Amino acid sequence: MIYKVSYVVEGGDLPGGIKNEEKAPEVGDEVQLGPKTFVVTEIMEIMPPRDDFQFLHATVRPVEDPSPAEIG
Amino acid sequence: MDVKAAMKKAVLFQGLDDAQLNQLAQISHERVYDAGAVIFSEGDAGDGIYIIGSGQVGVEQTDTSGETSPSIYLGEGQVAGEMALIDGAKRSASIVVVDADTRIYYITTEDFTALCQRQTDIGYIMMRNIAQDLSFKLRHGSYNLTKN
Numbered sequence: 001m002i003y004k005v006s007y008v009v010e011g012g013d014l015p016g017g018i019k020n021e022e023k024a025p026e027v028g029d030e031v032q033l034g035p036k037t038f039v040v041t042e043i044m045e046i047m048p049p050r051d052d053f054q055f056l057h058a059t060v061r062p063v064e065d066p067s068p069a070e071i072g
Numbered sequence: 073m074d075v076k077a078a079m080k081k082a083v084l085f086q087g088l089d090d091a092q093l094n095q096l097a098q099i100s101h102e103r104v105y106d107a108g109a110v111i112f113s114e115g116d117a118g119d120g121i122y123i124i125g126s127g128q129v130g131v132e133q134t135d136t137s138g139e140t141s142p143s144i145y146l147g148e149g150q151v152a153g154e155m156a157l158i159d160g161a162k163r164s165a166s167i168v169v170v171d172a173d174t175r176i177y178y179i180t181t182e183d184f185t186a187l188c189q190r191q192t193d194i195g196y197i198m199m200r201n202i203a204q205d206l207s208f209k210l211r212h213g214s215y216n217l218t219k220n
Contacts, residue, residue, distance in 0.1 A: 004083055004149065006212035015130070018212060019147030020081055034130055034145045034170050046211050047204075051086050055208060057215050 003054050006046060007033055010061045025058050037063045075100050075177050078125035082149040083205055087197045095191065099183040105174045111152070111167040118156020118163055120180040124148055127174025132166045144212070145170060154202050157181055 003021040017033040025031070029040045038060035047055040075097045079085040085093060102125075105111065111122060114134060129152065130142035143165070146152060152167050188195030 002081055002149070004208065006208065006215065008212070008216045012216070015142045015144050016212070016216060017128075017145035017147060018150050018209070019128075019145075020149035032128075034128070034142060046215070047208065050204075053083055053086060057212075 001049075001054060002052055003056055005056045005058050007031060007038065007058050007060050009033075009038065010041065010059060014062065016060070024054070025056065030063060031058075031060060033060070039063050075102060075125070078123065078149075078175075078177060082123055082151065083208075084121075084123060084151050084154075084198070084201045086201055088194065092191070092194050092197075095187060095194065096179070099187060100177045100179050103176045103178060105169040105176060107169055107172045107174075109169040109174075111169065111176065112163050113166045114163055116163045118153060118160065118181065120178055121154050121157050121184065122152045122167065123177040123179075124150050124152070125175035125177055127169065127171035129174060130168045130170050132168055133164070140166070142168070151202075151205055154205065157184065158202065 003024050005021055005025055006018050007016045009016050014036065015034065025040050025043055027040055027043065031038050031040065040058045040060050042059040044057050045055065046057045049055065076093050079093050079096065085096065111129065124146055126148050128145055128147045131144045131146060132140050132142050134140045156163060188198060
């Protein structure tokens, strides 16, 4: 099964993406869209599956860059 | 990954058998791009479709203030340039490569149209799949609006 996923970024300030995934995304997974990394917060089906494809929406939010204090 | 393996991972070629995929593979041209390469630019004439075999591209559009920024990123198995294939208009956006060694399969409009006219069974499946892909992109856009 191939999962065609529409990734939408919370807040609308950053572009989302569309990618094929070999495993179904889950809440908490990280995904790379362009130069940034995001974490999945919500998943839903966008269209019924057809043949070898499932069609999903995932809402994501940016993974926060570590603060200088965290880096040490 | 060869062109047929890449096609099997793309919704655009869903429902085609091996013989039909072979015919499409024969008119596909493989290209590998560095990060930052521009595949086509907003306003260019639409000359074909691009299937992303691996890597990632950004779809960039110019806003009313003249600033260009990505509106969406497309990864493996996605298609770019299909709107111009359907309507013959100029490119509505630029496609800029994000990942190094991004592999693209390119089919000219001329070759694609000739194959679809010659093999109407392929033409029907491809047109249905292009419509489904455009529908998916519209749903992505409308979901984006409702979430934000």
